[in-house]
Amino acid sequence: MALPTIVSLSEDALKSVPKSYDQASLALGATHWQTLIRVKIPAAFSGIIAACMLGMGRAIGETMTVLMVTGCAPAMPHSFLDSIRTFASTIAIELGEVPYDSTHYYALFSVGLVLFIITFIINMASDIILHKYQKITK
Amino acid sequence: MNTRQLKQIFGFNLLRICAGIIFLSIILILYDIASKGLNIISWEFIFSMPKKGMTEGGIFPAIVGTVMVTSITAIVSIPLGMGCAIYLNEYAKNGKLTRLIRLSIRNLSGVPSIVYGLFGVVLFVQLMNFGTSILSAGLTLGLMTLPWTVTASEEALKNVPKSYREGSLALGATKWQAIRTNVLPYAVGGMLTGTILGLARAAGETAPILFTGVAFYIPFIPKSVSSQFMALPYHLYVMSTQHPAIEQVKPIAYGTALVLIIVVFAMNLSAIILRYKLRKLKEE
Numbered sequence: 001m002a003l004p005t006i007v008s009l010s011e012d013a014l015k016s017v018p019k020s021y022d023q024a025s026l027a028l029g030a031t032h033w034q035t036l037i038r039v040k041i042p043a044a045f046s047g048i049i050a051a052c053m054l055g056m057g058r059a060i061g062e063t064m065t066v067l068m069v070t071g072c073a074p075a076m077p078h079s080f081l082d083s084i085r086t087f088a089s090t091i092a093i094e095l096g097e098v099p100y101d102s103t104h105y106y107a108l109f110s111v112g113l114v115l116f117i118i119t120f121i122i123n124m125a126s127d128i129i130l131h132k133y134q135k136i137t138k
Numbered sequence: 139m140n141t142r143q144l145k146q147i148f149g150f151n152l153l154r155i156c157a158g159i160i161f162l163s164i165i166l167i168l169y170d171i172a173s174k175g176l177n178i179i180s181w182e183f184i185f186s187m188p189k190k191g192m193t194e195g196g197i198f199p200a201i202v203g204t205v206m207v208t209s210i211t212a213i214v215s216i217p218l219g220m221g222c223a224i225y226l227n228e229y230a231k232n233g234k235l236t237r238l239i240r241l242s243i244r245n246l247s248g249v250p251s252i253v254y255g256l257f258g259v260v261l262f263v264q265l266m267n268f269g270t271s272i273l274s275a276g277l278t279l280g281l282m283t284l285p286w287t288v289t290a291s292e293e294a295l296k297n298v299p300k301s302y303r304e305g306s307l308a309l310g311a312t313k314w315q316a317i318r319t320n321v322l323p324y325a326v327g328g329m330l331t332g333t334i335l336g337l338a339r340a341a342g343e344t345a346p347i348l349f350t351g352v353a354f355y356i357p358f359i360p361k362s363v364s365s366q367f368m369a370l371p372y373h374l375y376v377m378s379t380q381h382p383a384i385e386q387v388k389p390i391a392y393g394t395a396l397v398l399i400i401v402v403f404a405m406n407l408s409a410i411i412l413r414y415k416l417r418k419l420k421e422e
């Protein structure tokens with residue numbers, strides 16, 4: 001589910017590398033592959049990293065898909081094959097059942113706050129990376 | 139053939155495999171849902187009420203619920219989003235405040251959908267006293283689609299050449315007149331395209347409506363915007379994980395998934411067609 005974000009944003013980053021870069025590289029006798037690895041990807045690197053971070057941000061906040069396939073056991077996982085629950089699915093499962101104004105109710109909101117802060121940091125970081133990158137290419 | 143060329147062939151084929159895997163996974167998902175959902179879909183399935191605790195019958199209330207919620211989402215997010223985009227692109231000066239607004243819009247688009255759900259519960263259901271209803275759910279989804287609407291509308295406005303505005307201003311029109319007569323008509327198509335894409339995503343979201351209005355089982359059409367409703371994505375979730383007779387309702391779950399995918403695809407397709415037609419119009 002993170003794939004579409006990562007693919008389309010990385011593509012944008014690669015596309016915004018000026019054409020003169022790869023023309024110069026090709027003119028020096030490099031193959032297309034060498035141009036891609038040594039010139040285009042380094043030039044677009046921060047954009048690609050930002051795309052990956054945004055994709056991860058989406059994956060962290062994803063609720064329903066995770067809820068349906070992880071099994072939602074509220075226990076410490078011991079391996080990658082254990083059933084777990086995430087921030088988002090905890091809220092989704094429990095909010096419907098807790099009484100209004102109870103400690104549990106507010107606990108779920110603080111789970112939401114932590115989730116929000118995590119995604120906020122990821123988004124801010126990718127935003128700053130992208131912004132810097134745009135300045136450099138200009 | 140030297141090593142450089144060998145490396146190139148190897149590398150490009152590796153990338154080709156990556157792209158192929160992504161493409162294959164889409165085909166697999168579609169095939170799985172279509173092959174299992176097609177034999178249950180019929181006019182009766184679409185236009186009849188669920189019966190016997192949802193083990194029989196159709197999904198009509200879920201379709202109606204989704205349509206109603208999405209229209210409220212559209213009513214909320216189109217004017218607000220377009221207004222915000224017009225302000226940001228046409229009126230706002232490039233200052234600290236504008237940057238802050240832009241930053242928060244970009245951050246809003248990354249906020250998890252369940253957090254919107256929590257926010258909707260507090261603001262619309264409790265504070266504004268709308269209760270769990272179509273209205274609350276629509277407003278929550280409207281907030282969620284706002285960032286997409288704003289970003290898409292801004293892009294559309296940016297694509298209108300500066301000379302259009304300047305020509306109108308030079309003839310003595312006020313700024314608003316220039317925007318209304320010379321900018322908006324050219325940008326409105328692009329704005330709508332982005333908005334439809336946002337709405338298509340909203341139509342498929344489950345988490346924000348989970349606590350703001352969706353209901354497990356209501357075998358009739360919602361009467362007003364303040365009643366609870368059934369929605370396709372939530373219906374699918376219930377049918378595939380929560381229903382007591384899970385094996386019995388599996389075909390219905392697949393049918394619901396197929397209908398949902400068709401609805402979302404149709405919306406995306408209409409956005410693409412709209413964009414294509416507009417591009418043609420511009421070229422002429």
